[in-house]
Amino acid sequence: MAVTTSTLTTLTADQVVAQLRALRTRQPVKYWAFYSSQLGGVVTDPALMIVPFDDHLVHRGHGIFDTAAIEAGKIYDLEAHLDRFIRSAHNSKLKLPTRDEMRDIIVRTAAASGRREGSIRYWASAGPGSLGLAPAAGAEPGFFVMIFAGLSYPETWYTQGLRVMTTTYPIKPPLYAVTKSVNYLPNVLMQMEAQEHGVDNGVFIDEAGNVGESSNMNVAFVTADGTLKHPKFDHILSGCTSLRLLELAAALKTRNLLKGIEVCAISVAEARAAREMLLIGSSVKVAPIVEWDGKPIGDGKPGPIARALRELLQEDMRAARDRLIEVPY
Template sequence: MKHIDRTHFLDILDAHRQPWFDGYYAMYSSLLGGVVTDPALMLLPIDDHLVHRGDGVFDTGKCVAGGLYNFEAHLDRLMRSAAAIGIQWPGGRDEILSLTHETIRVAGHRDCSVRVILARGPGSFGVSPYDSPRPALYIVVYALGKPFMELHPAGAVVRRSKIPCKPSDLAGIKNCNYLHNVLMKRESVDWGVNFVVGFDPAGHLTEGPTENAGIVTRAGELLFPRLENILAGTTMLRLIELARSLVDDGTLKAVAHRDIDEADIVNASEMLIVGTTLNLVAVRQYEGREIGSGQPGPVYQRLGRMLEDDINNHAALRVELF
């Protein structure tokens, strides 16, 4: 076994560069007090409780055509999640926002994803959060994926997950212990489908591994699950705001959060998946059955265009960084 000292450490990092590093643009670390743009240097200390206990929270936004979209909503959720597990960043919300803007600018890509992670911080290999004297902040800027429907215009295939849903008191915290989500994503890959969705013990729809899901009923109601058992997705909440205008013009009868069971999905005229990177997704098949006509429906078409316009042109929700 090699003994690796400081002299050889950077050489070893260089020798182990990977093709996927091309999509890693910049990382801020409070432990370093600055930003690195070399992916080989985007490292965390192994004794940060984020690494060995999943003790931290995060949120992910996106920059589109140089504008950071709806990030205040992401940052609000990050701060709520941090407060729920007792992490307080000394510089406060404003410093996190400023550092996020600066890291994106250093990255230099007009289209990118940005993930902000508030970690318990280094301190021990134990489980007690009090072993870490101060939290750590990491901000990572990386390649933005394409919206799902650009790659799959016919729509998505969805199955029901076998993974139990998160307890309601944890579902609303975007924490870094993502084992439930990882196992759900593994199901979708192993089963050869695009997404899986979960259900609570009462048989009500919850969410996907990183997405919210909802339906359009044959009566013209746009429904998403109640917020008690899901993460309040920023794009879902924004979509609901946009959809209210479709109630005003008669396209929809109502927009609401309600209990949704599997029979409601099977009988729906449309099923929708929504997420920050995905934007809006039309589901064409659920558990082997066509949803509605089996093609992207009219509510998807209208809302998809509205959301895309909102992302690109809503000045109040965009911070132009380039």
């Protein structure tokens, strides 16, 4: 077997930092502040936003995360995201700081970023100390918070709608689908598959032939008779955006735009016959899906309920005082 003759450098600490900075220069990122319980504070240099390789979050996927939004200097619906994070930690047997400590760290990391618009993603890890499976003896659980630019989508998604395909990848079993762990391999593969097919995203279908969710977003439908239908949350992620929209949508019933609102099993056949198909999530908000597996949804154009729900959500993000936390910049 041929053995390479080039030598491997053993790096000094200064060289490591220089290499980390060079990496970020080659590929700039919009990460503005990062809190790490392991570092014991916040860093604003993206080169220093690091986690030890032997943290079980990295090499075993034993970690969880969640993402909330900062809009106009306020954090929206953080309590709902913390509820889900705490449920995910419970399902994953991960230890967390107290809810008050987490909220405080998140708010203060947001302040350290100085940014009035962006995303907050936070993680809990099992901690470093071994390359085994169960956490190492004495492993210190980690808590991390990143303030970053967030995921953005083309404006045409809202003005013209987007196209999706049924993924060939199997949906996660319910326990893993309701837990927001860092195991997003099926979600990643679904999105890459969609890109390879020249469409915008994929949709998971469950074993019973009912609609599940998309890669990092929920889906919902407006049926021909004007009912807003959302899949049950027992085998998909409980989207904070969907849960809030299901409440806000009551206003559309009052305005006679919707006849009813249901959370129920939705067969693929029923879904394909819908008037509108919606993509819903913290990053995308509400976007109309106009084509699924090459066939139009409704008349193949963005519909009024997608627009009305997006407006209701935008208004809620601006004005729902009980759901907004002012960032103390």
